[in-house]
Amino acid sequence: MCGIVAYIGKQEAFPIILKGLKRLEYRGYDSSGIAIQKDGELNIFKKQGKVSELEDFVQDKDTSGNIGIGHTRWATHGEPSDRNAHPHASGNEEFALVHNGIIENYAIIKEELLKRGHTFKSDTDTEVLMHLIEEIKLNQNCSLFNAVRIALNEVHGAYAIVVISKENPDELIAARKSSPLVIGIGKGEYFCASDATPIIEFTKNVVYLEDGEIARLSLKDGFKLKTIKNQEKTPYIQELEMQLEALEKGGYEHFMLKEIYEQPRSIKDCMRGRLNLSENMVALGGILNYKDKLVNAKRIIVVACGTSWHAGLVGEYLIEELARIPVEVEYASEFRYRNPVIDENDVVIAISQSGETADTLAAIELAKSKGAIIVGICNVVGSSISRATHCGSYTHAGPEIGVASTKAFTAQVTVLSLLALMLGRERNTITDERFTRLLIDLDNIPHKVESVLKTDAQIQHIAEIYKDSKNALYLGRGINFPVALEGALKLKEISYIHAEGYPAAEMKHGPIALIDEEMPTFVIATQDASYEKVVSNIQEVKARKGKVIAIVTKGDKDVKNIADHVIEIPKTDDVFVPLIATIPLQLLSYHIAVMRGCNVDQPRNLAKSVTVE
Numbered sequence: 060m061c062g063i064v065a066y067i068g069k070q071e072a073f074p075i076i077l078k079g080l081k082r083l084e085y086r087g088y089d090s091s092g093i094a095i096q097k098d099g100e101l102n103i104f105k106k107q108g109k110v111s112e113l114e115d116f117v118q119d120k121d122t123s124g125n126i127g128i129g130h131t132r133w134a135t136h137g138e139p140s141d142r143n144a145h146p147h148a149s150g151n152e153e154f155a156l157v158h159n160g161i162i163e164n165y166a167i168i169k170e171e172l173l174k175r176g177h178t179f180k181s182d183t184d185t186e187v188l189m190h191l192i193e194e195i196k197l198n199q200n201c202s203l204f205n206a207v208r209i210a211l212n213e214v215h216g217a218y219a220i221v222v223i224s225k226e227n228p229d230e231l232i233a234a235r236k237s238s239p240l241v242i243g244i245g246k247g248e249y250f251c252a253s254d255a256t257p258i259i260e261f262t263k264n265v266v267y268l269e270d271g272e273i274a275r276l277s278l279k280d281g282f283k284l285k286t287i288k289n290q291e292k293t294p295y296i297q298e299l300e301m302q303l304e305a306l307e308k309g310g311y312e313h314f315m316l317k318e319i320y321e322q323p324r325s326i327k328d329c330m331r332g333r334l335n336l337s338e339n340m341v342a343l344g345g346i347l348n349y350k351d352k353l354v355n356a357k358r359i360i361v362v363a364c365g366t367s368w369h370a371g372l373v374g375e376y377l378i379e380e381l382a383r384i385p386v387e388v389e390y391a392s393e394f395r396y397r398n399p400v401i402d403e404n405d406v407v408i409a410i411s412q413s414g415e416t417a418d419t420l421a422a423i424e425l426a427k428s429k430g431a432i433i434v435g436i437c438n439v440v441g442s443s444i445s446r447a448t449h450c451g452s453y454t455h456a457g458p459e460i461g462v463a464s465t466k467a468f469t470a471q472v473t474v475l476s477l478l479a480l481m482l483g484r485e486r487n488t489i490t491d492e493r494f495t496r497l498l499i500d501l502d503n504i505p506h507k508v509e510s511v512l513k514t515d516a517q518i519q520h521i522a523e524i525y526k527d528s529k530n531a532l533y534l535g536r537g538i539n540f541p542v543a544l545e546g547a548l549k550l551k552e553i554s555y556i557h558a559e560g561y562p563a564a565e566m567k568h569g570p571i572a573l574i575d576e577e578m579p580t581f582v583i584a585t586q587d588a589s590y591e592k593v594v595s596n597i598q599e600v601k602a603r604k605g606k607v608i609a610i611v612t613k614g615d616k617d618v619k620n621i622a623d624h625v626i627e628i629p630k631t632d633d634v635f636v637p638l639i640a641t642i643p644l645q646l647l648s649y650h651i652a653v654m655r656g657c658n659v660d661q662p663r664n665l666a667k668s669v670t671v672e
């Protein structure tokens with residue numbers, strides 16, 4: 060969701076910012092723009108659509124200059140258009156601003172500014188903030204830095220912003236609250252970006268701005284940091300561990316396909332140093348200090364959104380089954396607004412790939428304020444959520460660029476599996492024998508995922524048959540119900556086919572009405588405790604002439620006899636089936652979306668990192 064890139068240094072700013080915006084495309088957006096300061100002029104280029112359209116638009120224009128700000132906008136206030144695209148200039152066109160987030164009290168401020176004669180060119184909340192800064196600067200005759208700082212004390216909501224001005228060619232002003240902003244420190248140059256991906260090829264030294272901080276980046280005066288309340292701060296410089304190759308497609312047609320195929324490795328990376336077969340133990344270093352709290356928790360509450368919420372549902376089954384601690388899984392967006400009953404005996408697990416999801420962050424803050432211990436499961440190192448939690452485990456899946464989450468999901472489930480095993484062991488809720496067996500099984504999952512990836516040609520064939528469907532149903536039971544939800548989410552996200560995930564037995568309370576010869580039903584029918592029940596559910600679909608595509612355990616006979624297609628997956632313990640059964644569903648969605656001509660990596664309207672509530 061909205062991406063920011065800014066540059067100040069000796070190099071040409073435009074190509075650096077443009078490339079950076081391309082790196083941020085994965086976040087989701089519908090327009091883009093860049094403002095360049097040169098010789099006391101501000102040149103602003105903005106275009107609805109993809110960054111490539113902005114690139115075409117500037118072909119015959121002078122984009123030279125060494126300082127600039129750029130933005131990809133995911134529309135909130137005002138439709139996607141050239142007019143509403145960022146950067147936004149002040150009324151006197153002396154300053155320009157890019158903004159990620161939402162200024163919640165923009166309407167009141169706008170009304171005031173209108174009374175004072177300001178006129179607005181866009182429908183955005185961002186332009187109002189720019190005019191407010193201008194108003195303060197003129198009225199108080201202060202520096203731009205102070206004007207921005209004072210203005211930020213008057214706004215409510217979330218922001219990451221970068222401001223440049225005509226008058227000062229040696230100054231970028233950047234600030235954040237609830238929306239991420241990273242500053243890269245190069246040799247005689249500075250970069251700002253919503254995440255580290257545009258910065259990594261220039262420098263590994265970064266500063267993650269904290270909420271309420273404002274920075275002035277100047278080639279002459281260096282990096283000055285304050286809070287918006289005017290307290291001096293010292294920037295904390297960190298070294299990035301990310302590799303540039305991880306941001307490239309590496310020969311695959313799409314990031315999503317690359318990321319699906321990376322799963323044997325990403326699951327292994329996630330278990331590395333944590334699953335120890337020779338010592339027959341699980342060690343999660345990041346939660347060691349809070350282990351007792353977890354082991355003795357009366358209840359665990361998982362908060363997350365989207366795919367991460369589905370991982371949480373798998374976690375519920377895992378933790379309840381293996382550690383016998385009651386688990387509740389909540390949409391972060393609901394949890395934060397319903398005065399939840401929660402206290403210091405509860406442990407909250409916040410799951411987030413990006414570590415920036417606004418609702419999940421707010422849910423964490425709420426739970427913290429009630430005394431609960433918060434454990435984070437994040438993929439992006441140094442992200443806001445990883446910093447807001449008391450302790451946690453990174454998923455180590457590497458950068459996930461495809462908007463539809465794949466390898467992050469299986470890595471989240473891997474961490475939850477390790478956690479459930481560790482808790483089960485500590486609480487004596489599983490026998491030694493089962494613990495050892497499960498450890499061996501989990502250790503084998505990457506090989507099994509590898510073998511499922513080999514069925515890709517068969518999955519493509521199935522995709523070809525069902526690619527024109529209008530609706531699809533996904534069924535699973537027990538720990539595989541969340542797999543059905545995730546399968547349906549993947550299909551709708553990237554192919555725009557309406558899909559629903561249901562607990563298999565619930566089908567007869569509604570979705571069964573949709574079934575006809577056209578309707579594919581994808582069923583997770585592996586040989587586990589509810590196998591026979593699921594077979595009956597498949598019979599119910601077939602009796603209504605529905606088409607059934609079943610994911611079965613290798614060697615299965617019963618389902619093979621009744622389903623239209625079966626996809627075989629290797630046998631594993633029931634609790635780890637989600638880690639394998641998810642893979643064919645990811646591939647199916649991918650192929651169907653490609654066959655329908657959809658933009659797989661950047662599906663319409665969706666954002667990778669949802670930094671607004």
Ligand code: G6P
Nearest residue numbers: 365366367411412413416464666
């Ligand atoms: C967006 C993404 C999803 C993701 C969800 C939660 O909707 O498109 O893929 O599952 O946000 O994101 P998080 O980064 O918190 O896991």
